[in-house]
Amino acid sequence: MIPRAFEYFDPPTLEEAVALLEQHGEDAKLMAGGQSLLPMMKLRMVSPAVVVDLWRVPDLDTIRRDDVVVRIGAMTTHYALQSSEVIRNTLPALADAARVVGDPLVRNLGTIGGSAAHAAHNADYPAVLVALDAELQAVGPAGTRSIVAEDFFIDTFTTCLEPTEIVTEISIPVPGDTECSAYLKLSRRGTDFAIVGVATALTEGEGGRCDDARVVLTGVGDTPVRATEAEEILKAGPLDPERLREAGEAAKRNLDPPSDVQADAQYRVDVSGVYVRRAVAAAWERSQSDVSGLGN
Amino acid sequence: MARTVQATVNGRKYHEENVEPRLLLVHFLRDRLGLTGTHVGCDSTNCGACTVMFNGKAVKSCTVLAVRADGAAITTIEGVADEEQLHPLQEGFWEKHGLQCGYCTPGMIMSALQLLERHPDPDEETVRLELEGNLCRCTGYQNIVEAVLWAAGRLRGASA
Amino acid sequence: MPMIGQSIKRREDLKYVTGSGTYVDDITLPGMLYATFVRSPHAHARLLGVDTGKALEHPKGIDAITGAEAYPLAGPMPVYSYRQATAIKKPDYRCLAHDRVRFVGEPVALVAAADRYAADDVAELVEVRYEPLEPLMDPDESLKPGAPKLHDNLDNNVGLRIERQGGDMEAAYREADFVFKRRYRMHRHTGTPIETRGCIAQYNTGTKELTLHCSTQIPHILKTHLSEILDFPEFKIRVIAPDVGGGFGNKLQVPPEVVALCLMAIKTRRPVKWIETRRESLMAFLHAREQTHDVEIPVKRDGTILGIKSHEIVNAGGYLDARISGPSLGAGMWLPGPYMVKGYQVDIDAVMTNKCPYGAYRGFGSQMGTLVIERSMDLIARQLGRDPVDLRRQNVIKETPYKTVTGHEFDSGDYEAGLDKALEMVDYPALREEQARLRKEGRYMGIGVAMAVEGAGWNTYTAAMAQHYVPTLDYATVTMRMDTSGNVTVLIGDVACGTSHATTAAQVAADATGLPIDTIEVVEGDTAVTPYDSGTRAARFSAVVLPAVAESGMALKKKVCRVGAHLLEGAEEDMEIVEGQVQVRGVPDKSLPVSRVARVAYSEVATLPREIPAGLEATESFKAPVSGLCITWPYSIHIPVVEVDIETGTVKFLRYAIVHDCGVEINPMVVEGQVVGGTAQGVGGALLEELVYDEDGQLLTTSFMDYLIPTATDMPSFEVCHLQTAAPQIPGGYKGMGEGGCVYVYAAVVNAVADAIEPLGVEITSTPLSPSRILELLREAGSNGGKA
Secondary structure, three states: OOOOOOEEEOOOOHHHHHHHHHHHHHHEEEEOOOOOHHHHHHOOOOOOOEEEEOOOOOOOOOEEEOOOEEEEEOOOEHHHHHOOHHHHHHOHHHHHHHOOOOOHHHHHHOEHHHHHHHOOOOOOHHHHHHHOOOEEEEEEOOEEEEEEHHHHEEEOOEEOOOOOOEEEEEEEEOOOOOEEEEEEEEOOOOOOOOOEEEEEEEEEOHHHEEEEEEEEEEOOOOOOEEOHHHHHHHHOOEOOHHHHHHHHHHHHOOOOOOOOOOOOHHHHHHHHHHHHHHHHHHHHHHHHHOOOOOOO | OOEEEEEEEOOEEEEEEEEOOOOEHHHHHHHHOOOOOOOOOOOOOOOOOOEEEEOOEEEEHHHOEHHHHOOOEEEOHHHOOEOOEOOHHHHHHHHOOOOOOOOOHHHHHHHHHHHHHHOOOOOHHHHHHHOOOOOOOOOOOHHHHHHHHHHHHHHHHHHO | OOOOOOOOOOOOHHHHHOOOOOEHHHOOOOOOEEEEEEEOOOOOEEEEEEEOHHHHHOOOEEEEEEHHHHOOOOOOOOOOOOOOEEOOOOOOOOOOOOOEEOOOOOEEEEEEEOOHHHHHHHHHOOEEEEEEOOOOOOHHHHHOOOOOOOOOOOOOOEEEEEEEEEEOHHHHHHHOOEEEEEEEEEOOEOOOOOOOOEEEEEEEOOOOEEEEEEOOOOHHHHHHHHHHHHOOOHHHEEEEOOEOOOOOOHHHOOOHHHHHHHHHHHHHOOOEEEEOOHHHHHHHOOEEOOEEEEEEEEEOOOOOEOEEEEEEEEEEEOOEOOOOHHHHHHHHHOOOOOEOOOEEEEEEEEEEOOOOOEOOOOOOOHHHHHHHHHHHHHHHHHHHOOOHHHHHHHHEOOOOOEEOOOOOEEOOOOHHHHHHHHHHHHOHHHHHHHHHHHHHOOOEEEEOOEEEEOOEOOOOOOOOOOOOOOOOOOEEEEEEEEOOOOOEEEEEOOOOOOOOHHHHHHHHHHHHHOOOHHHEEEEEOEOOOOOOOOOOOOOHHHHHHHHHHHHHHHHHHHHHHHHHHHHHOOOHHHEEEEOOEEEEOOEEEEEEEHHHHHHHHHHOHHHOOOOOOOOOEEEEEEEOOOEOOEOEOOEEEEEEEEEEEOOOOEEEEEEEEEEEEOEOOOOHHHHHHHHHHHHHHHHHHHHOOOOOEOOOOOEOOOOOOOOOOOOHHHOOOOEEEEEOOOOOOOOOOEOOOOOHHHHOHHHHHHHHHHHHHHHHOOOOOEOOOOHHHHHHHHHHOOOOOOOO
16 A cells, blocks of 8 residues: 655754754654554655654664663664664663564664654663663654653553654663663564553562562553563562462553453453563573673 | 665675665565565564665664764675575574565564574474564564574584 | 476566566556546435536546436446345445445545646545435344435345255254354454555547556456446457556455546546555445354364354345355355364345445455354363364364365365374464463463465356356466477466466476576566466465466467478377477487577568477466365465453464475475465454444544554564465465465454453453453453453
8 A cells, every 4th residue: 555645854953853853843753764654655644744854864774782771763774773882781682572572573673762752651761760760762843851661651653752853862770790681572473563562670689579560561552561560570579480470460450451352351361460570580590690791 | 864875785895875864674675676675564673574674783674874884894685695505594494484474574584583593403392482572463573483483503513 | 307396496586576576556657647536425325416627627627427427428437246146236346436425435536636646636525415314234133124325225234145055954953952053253353555546648630549557457357347337348458457466355455546547548538647546445445244143053062063053144234235146155165164064154244335346355354253153162161162173183083185165176185184294383382381371470472373274266156147257267378389499488367466377377388398497587477468367366376277387388389390200200109398499308409499489480480380380488377276266265274372462452473384285396485485474464454443433433543543454573584384285286286376375364363362361251252452442351251361
């Protein structure tokens, strides 16, 4: 199928891109990798009058790390993330997510900034960004601002960005030596959106205890859902199988997931518990085996 | 607001004027340049029949605007063989019966090209994972996997 | 060295691996327009008006055709019906809707525009007014007394009824100790070739000829039907099927869209191309498989299966596709499976609903009949406390030929030996031990067994209702022509759609003529140059067409030898062709190159005696013997081994073993490709694919994002064992096997999953086995694995 006609701009600078967004307002749609936007345009589900394409803007696809933070350019592709040593070693949950977004061909073009700003309710990154306490940098007419991931996602396909704002960078704190993370996704086929995805970040404490835990689910609400009750349970004592099970059960409570052709709501509730348990176990195992080289 | 696109496709330079912004790369290749080996099998970036190498990366050309090809280097299935000499992947698909109707084959080969660049000595699981973006309805993938493993062996032998 | 039996590389592949294949969309004709269909967004609505005014004001809008305009120009779409069907008036099925729309995606109008992109824009400008009506989505609703009629000319919503019985069902009931009863359901899904439908129609005002380039499995049959529908002389229609990107039975359809496209070509006097989008394809190309069976099986306590009876309901959709009776009857006729039953009875109702019309897809109903009997065998075994393999062994047909209660004669093969071979491949006893061990660990492995005898070369439509032309599949005609340099063209009216004809036909032709295979080329798909043929379908190519290739090859060889005999001054019967030389048998010194013979036959005709005709060409037909519905009887045994994650309902394959027998194999590599490919397609059908409608009749699965065809990681590695029992009735002994594994795989996979979770109190009687569905079954059984 064929997109409806549109006016096209591919400005070479962010400033010009912002100016174009100001000029065209709600009529304009920003394109990063195009791997979500173009299929929707082809199916004529979305038909922007104006497309502002960021592909010519330089330096938006770098991954930099210092002692405290990893900075990821918004136009960094999924493939770049999944194959980055820095990401794999420092933020394993993000690498987990990057390698299961779409398929290898989509991962060559699709970007983390584009995916975050698209804000599909069943996308992989949003849960990971919340779990890893990421901040998103956005530039707009008024300058740059930083948005905490948890505040960024408002609804399905809706973020707190103004129509004139562009995500430029995602920054994620470098985890400490005792921290570990994982993302685990359940989907019909490997290439499909998550039925349920669970991102978790844990801090190992004394005596097999977990001092801090973040557990965030995707696919079960309009935005990433934080399983705070499960987090509390995980922190309350040694991380044994029974505690994991309890955390899983807790994560299922108060969920109100959608039903669709791939799975009904009850299924999503059921497997949410299972996947919380499995994702936490996977992250924990990582911290025990130490192969992830956390914090190095 | 049509544009001009200058691109290098299969080593040849093309200069195409009046490219509508909504023109998809796959239709640019097929309808404008006559390179019909790249196919279309879906509307939703799932099937991979349209896979081409775009600036060194295998991408679905139905999900790239042709205007982005300005200045790009593109390889399509028509540019994979070296003159009359088939690429080992092409030989492998032939040798191992990795195709039946042939419709997905060009895209499959383009994906496999990238697979072997990234994983010169892949195991079966890697081959299957890296071909997840290409759908085949005829073969059940079994002989496609065989074909890629065969070609990998050939290529390693050639570089050894 | 004979070519038959060799796994030679395919002769068609070079073009495909280099991107030089030519599919319909690769063809551009001068002055060509592009067409887009306007389709109904409603499942059921009265059509109040179609206004193409704004569309034609678009600068690139060339023309438009509405249902009202098409109605007098194109007659009803064909329906074939089995002779024992109760004669029912057919729904009035036209190429464009004209009074009511009856499924989402039904074509309402057609626009032609100057280019591909503009056509979509122009189509959006067509204004259609509808009065929505209540849709009927479920046959049970359609059959309720007082349900609104979907077609005014029908008595009710039953589109087709077939009643079949055989053997002595009364005796079966009489002797039974108990009657096993179940309701089985298979869900709606379809073939989805990666190349969608597509066609270019062209009308020549000077010659009054209509030429189509069309992605179809049936160029000749399509031509015949178009002639009927358009009231257009058949000899003025030419259908060319270029490379076809997959068919799977779906492309046996006579597409209403193609009829409308012909009208547009005639109207505009320009070539018009239509390439279906995937969304259109999922909405409005044929759907398949959706059936329910209410089954009764009389059984003796000792495990003897005495008979099988079913009331089969087919969800036929908004109109009857031409082939509605095929998959309907196919399911019914396959109910007794490979077992020695006394009787069978099936009552089939194909019921009108507001879904996409129901048609042919690989397996043609037999996979449903096989699912019913093979699932029942497992459940009966469980009820009797028997091993499912043991129960099969007790009941399976022991000797062939075997006359079945369905009126077939299973021609050859040893089904029990095949079963043994499959059991040996997986080491069945060890698997059962492993299963018991894993269960103690809380892991759920399942072993599925399914076996069947499949029919090749179906001839469902013998003596049908006479209103439409009805193709018959039991004969083929092939022409073989040697050119002036001794090379041979084999002309076949079929068309390959991944089915390797250019290779296997050349192998047979080489052996029949004695000529080197490199000098033989196969040409198919163009009705202007090939003999009439019913098309690529029903696994008939090997069983019916290849014997015709052999006949034709032998006839050509005879002609070559005759000329050769004259030139070598020998007796015709002493001639042979060896490696491109005509020679006196056993005397290589007395020989001539075939090229020399050909030159004489064409250009030195005057030197030949009067009784030797000029030229070297032979046309021969092969008429296959038909037994009941089919011509030959390949068979197969499938044993998949799976593990079910009872917490998520996901199914993982551990192994998949297949034993099959399709008679003499012309090219074992190609055979294995078909077996594996067909099985893979059924794995997708059993586990992943489903065409889902909501209550309002909206299709929810309109892209490959939602309609999940398997990827490389969803497939196991299949292990295939080939048996080769020659078909006794077919010269060469070929049985045909294009249905591949598609007949057996559903039953096998469902049985495997069921076997895995059976200890948890779950019984499976329906598909698809999505993870969500499996968890639901576990939940209902109180064995909810979802507990975290």
